[in-house]
Amino acid sequence: MSQPPESGPPHERPDEPPQPPAAAQQPFGGLPSFPGVGWDPARAAAGHGLPYGQPWFDPADPLVSDSYAGWWQRGFAVVRRGWRPLLLCQAIVAVAALVLLIPAQLFADLATARVIDDPARFDEQSFASLFIPMGVSTLGLLASYLVTSVGTLVTARLAVIVATGGVPRVGTALRGVLPRVPALIGWSLVAGLICLAALLACFVPILYVGAVFVLLPMVVLFEPGEGIGRCFRLFHTDIGVAVGRIATAVVLSFGVALPFVALSAVAAMLGSPGTVAGTGALIAGSVTSTVLSQLGSLVAGVVVTPLVVAAYADLRARREPFSTALLVA
Template identity: 50%
Template sequence: MPPADPRFDPADPLISADFAGWWRRGFAIIRRGWRVLALMQLCAIVPGLVLMIPSQLLADLAARDERDGGDSFGTGETVAATGALLVASVLMWLIYSVAALATARLVVTIATGAQVSFGQAVRAALPRVPALIGWTLLSGLIMLVALLACILPVIYVGAVFVVLPVVVLFERGNVITRCFKLFNHDLGAAVSRVGAIAGLGIGIGLAFVCVSCTWSGILWGSTFPDTSAVTSTGAVIANSLMGTVLSAVASLISGIVLTPLTVATYADLRARLEPFTTAHLPAA
């Protein structure tokens, strides 16, 4: 039986009463399980790179030719390259979706000290992928409407949907309504935790943007490179490869750091809404 007020149970590995407790629990999971989480991310990133590197490279070369009037790619080849990139992006997103759900499952396993099983985590994630696709598309439409309304509504809606993959994994039913209930029940706790996750995500993204800009500066040789050097086939290939790899590395780090904090956020908000402990999650 869960304690009378599980939100303040100091022994719970995910649920905490305040921001400091949430932060400690999230990073405790990262310290204990980063190798396991990284391995799960790599299982998605490696096939993702196999898909994305050639398709992104062809799309970049086609875009270069279209922009500069080259003759390597005709209209048909350009359309084919763009289509190949679109297909590869969709397949990569599906692979990443499985990995994201499986990683969230592993976070609970690490938090509770249970035996880690990659196969069990993936098997638990696979049946929820269709639901994740559907709810993600619906949430995307809602965010589009919010964006058309104003900037503040889309920020609010985006914050609400941060825990959507975890809700899809561990619950059934109307995911959209559930996300809003979890977020709005204790707005202060939700905003502080989601804001920290967003800040870390932005920080990771900016760090890799700086690396990418540094790489481009080294590759081009000066701050104002010659146009022919920038658009040469070698430069396009090097930039395309580096951009794809950096994006994959950023995704890996984000998966390791942000997923435990997101799962802890879901657990915190759910405990504030209803009687709930981390012990409920593995059986969900």
């Protein structure tokens, strides 16, 4: 005797739209909390959902989206709900970076001023008069870059916690990302060499590799054992999606930081040697310039990092079975 065909779950029926899992229907700040389903292999193989067997995007997923508008909304939903812990994290990063930057920059500026005031010193002690201050300034920049990179990892982790309805704590997030810092340092050094080679090659290659490496902190944080190669693979999964989201994030970052950078440049110019009388004005200009630059980085970090996390999640969902729940783990 023939058996009646079994009816599958609602989301597997081609005549009905996919439904998110029951756990995905708990609202949280306008976007549901979930465990989520970013990719349904059975539906993709059968050609259901999006055209051409593409993955089904769960509308309940708080980070993964199938459109530019969805990406934008999800990124700023995280900023709106989690701006306090994100701002606290970036403020701590800014203070730590300033502790490193201000002494190094002051040393370099004061040493340069002494050389300008007494050009004979440059001839007699060229290395001590020029290269040592430059070296100290470079070390300060590198140390502050390391602190800022760690802050990016912490902010990304907080963004995922906020997106999935968890309780974001900066200290807990910091302890969670510390094991990934050595990998980030190593891959950043390699990325820096690649960027230098691209810059020497032409203007277009540096734009390309620079866009790809925007994903590097996310790859290092969420995918232990992966690095630069994974960034290129994700970027090439859907170049249109990657370029649109990353370009928007980069332009927004520059736009947010631009007023602070402009004011910083004015302060540095007013405090530069030869334009003011007295060491006090030079110190004030140097400190003001450094603080304003760091404020720009602070605001950009709060606003842009969640967008980059969402862009990374979008690209992973287009490449492999994925949902934001995997980032929580």
